[in-house]
Amino acid sequence: MRHELTFHVLRLTFVGASLNVVLMISILILIRILFTKQIGNIPVSISQSITILRRRIYRGLEGLWGPFRPMDETPIQEVLPPPCQALFQRMSRSDRAHSLRVYVWLREHGHEHEDLLRAGLLHDCGKAAASLAVWQRTLKVLLKRWAPGWWQRLAAPAEPGSWRYPFYVLQNHPHIGAQWAQEAGCSPLTCWLIAHHEEKPPCHHPHRDLLLALEHADAAC
């Protein structure tokens, strides 16, 4: 009990520090947007930017309250076969909660395709390849959008001991996750959806609609 309390106090301190970094970066970027209305050659809509930042801050806060919030993992037993359930459980609690929200969003929007629902639950499983802090996740979203060249350099291939390894994993989690899903026995379609869930859907692909649904759900949750 005492150890548990100490663990939660340390966790709160760590997440609190991460949130400070997130807020500082967010404020700096917002100031830059307000003065320039664009970064590099990319025109930036302020309302779009605020939505993204708000979502990232919400996800950061979730890391704080996540351990105290009950999570209904019933869909896991219903939708995923046992090897895939193990894959799901490898994710952090906040990533599991996000994946469950993606699953619920898909169901609420009338999607019943089994491969899509499985991809919804497992699309971020590759993130379990590294321990990812809130500020690293936020930095990815911000740099990818506003300084993609910097992001490409930061997320270039790195060894597991490197300080850049979490960024490499963040960039490549769709392909890492698809590989793991294939090893766990997921269908080729589920693996394809996982592998491409952060890319622009190809125009004439037969499963474009499923990928679009997954990306909409991911963005909304």
Ligand SMILES: [Fe+2]
């Ligand atoms: Fe992802």
Ligand SMILES: [Fe+2]
């Ligand atoms: Fe996601």
